Ligand SMILES: Nc1ncnc2c1ncn2[C@@H]1O[C@H](COP(=O)(O)OP(=O)(O)O)[C@@H](O)[C@H]1O
């Protein structure tokens with residue numbers, strides 16, 4: 001992919017974050033370019049979720065700076081809402097709205113944030129449901145779908161805002177094994193279509209096959225940063241080697 | 249290998265579950281019937297021995313009571329006195345439910361506040377109120393109001409608020425001459441506002457953007473209300489119409505109404521059974537009905553027949569209904585005189601000398617809250633609010649944090665998040681337990697007897713003390729509270745069913 005001379009879309013510079021006196025991020029500096037697919041790997045509790053939640057400001061960082069698509073994340077509410085409508089997020093627990101149909105889940109934000117007419121929002125919604133492979137479920141409620149289907153709806157819901165960036169926080173960790181592939185396939189297709197993506201995952205196959213870059217996270221810092229090839233065959237740091245030996 | 253299979257014979261009846269179930273139902277019904285009949289016979293002899301006769305005469309006789317507050321202070325019949333008591337009960341219940349809901353919601357939210365003081369105040373409130381018996385609290389509030397200054401000749405005069413040992417009085421707006429003519433405008437305003445809201449919401453969906461449907465509907469309502477305030481006499485033409493409707497009902501023969509009501513009862517029963525059978529129908533035909541299904545259908549059928557029989561054999565019911573409808577429209581007709589008088593009057597509290605002895609009293613030109621009403625209303629409101637607060641807190645906490653995060657992540661504002669994501673879900677969770685609290689409040693108003701509040705219980709007790717008609721009055725009480733509770737809970741259940749989440 002032609003990423004070398006693409007524009008920087010996310011720039012983190014010395015990002016630090018504390019929960020009380022516990023420091024979850026200890027100075028994260030990295031730059032992500034447009035259309036790049038970055039997979040974040042690391043042991044549980046190392047701060048992976050915290051980092052991507054800082055990028056759409058579900059958490060506020062305390063030191064350093066994060067610039068997303070040219071807008072710095074500060075306390076300015078207008079900036080935050082603008083960033084959030086351009087950054088889609090998919091959660092481990094799906095977090096679909098259980099009282100709304102699949103279609104209403106998808107059209108809610110386009111209609112009320114983007115102020116789109118319902119027809120247009122539903123048309124887009126249907127296209128997205130087709131893209132994630134479940135157009136026939138449009139009028140069902142989330143509780144009537146399987147985990148894999150719910151996660152695909154969650155992806156469609158995020159895409160409905162036409163985001164420039166998609167964040168995935170362990171999207172397959174809550175799924176039964178036979179459903180993991182259907183979600184990964186959707187993500188793969190999305191990556192190939194040129195979406196900028198940050199994916200926290202334990203799916204090493206996905207990292208190998210799809211990622212442009214792998215970040216290895218430990219104790220709130222980036223320990224290793226490189227191509228999948230470099231990461232899996234020639235890691236530089238002992239902690240990375242130890243981690244890989246444990247999971248592979 | 250030889251396998252022995254027990255052949256399927258019909259089991260003897262004492263092992264046949266179906267037969268046993270039916271037998272059990274019949275035995276139960278028979279047992280109840282015997283108990284009731286025996287008690288009745290026994291009671292009849294006892295009552296005869298004491299020279300009391302139970303009947304309905306006391307409902308028509310003028311009672312020797314005056315009621316301290318309400319729609320009728322000197323009722324001319326027992327029925328009217330009870331009716332005044334019922335209105336007082338409903339007054340406390342409805343205003344208490346409204347106030348407890350608002351207060352409970354505020355305190356429930358305060359309980360979740362990160363502000364230490366707010367949070368602590370809410371916690372102390374809830375823990376204190378929940379752990380003191382309601383009766384004690386009601387007596388406490390009565391004691392509180394008695395601390396305020398007593399009234400005498402010196403206190404005569406007007407004032408914006410009056411808090412005295414004889415009650416609290418506050419400025420109020422009362423319906424006046426032109427009220428009903430204006431009310432028509434208010435109803436039109438509400439309909440138009442609804443229409444505006446609906447149209448603009450549709451427009452928003454069709455065209456996108458923002459149409460401010462809510463605000464425009466408020467504007468429409470206020471505009472029509474203001475215009476109506478000045479031109480309400482144009483509604484005078486309703487007067488003859490209501491008079492006409494009234495005479496129409498006056499002309500309907502009672503027998504016709506009896507037949508009609510009986511037919512409605514039978515029809516309702518039949519419809520219920522039809523719908524029940526319809527719901528049992530599967531694509532493969534009628535589902536096998538269980539014994540319980542049969543019991544339910546038979547029960548409903550019997551109730552419908554009994555209802556029909558009541559209408560046929562007790563003409564008084566139909567006559568009363570006819571009279572009430574006739575009187576209602578007659579009343580309305582008189583209110584549309586075409587006169588241009590202000591629909592509402594503004595009144596301020598005052599103390600005046602009244603009665604032969606010239607006692608200082610709160611003037612009832614403004615709204616007067618009697619000590620009894622105050623103690624009961626404050627008591628049940630604060631008490632119920634504490635429980636509602638806990639329910640509200642639980643409801644908000646029960647909406648998963650992930651829901652808010654998902655809403656924020658797609659770019660919803662805080663207000664939109666509350667409106668579309670958090671509140672609809674919290675509402676579903678809190679509705680059934682809050683409905684329960686409403687029922688409790690309604691039933692707890694009967695404690696008003698401790699502070700001499702003239703509700704249905706207090707009025708009823710006065711009546712049976714005078715007439716000896718204990719049993720009929722108690723039955724009426726029970727029927728009233730049962731009916732009220734059933735109405736309340738069916739309203740709650742209706743909303744609950746409509747809001748139920750669809751699960752697999
Ligand atoms: N809201 C929070 N309050 C306190 N500690 C938190 C909170 N969120 C995360 N943490 C802590 O921060 C650390 C990093 O968490 P997280 O980013 O979720 O890790 P990961 O996603 O890599 O498993 C963990 O030790 C976790 O306990």
Ligand SMILES: [Mg+2]
Pocket residue numbers: 048049050169170
């Ligand atoms: Mg995590």
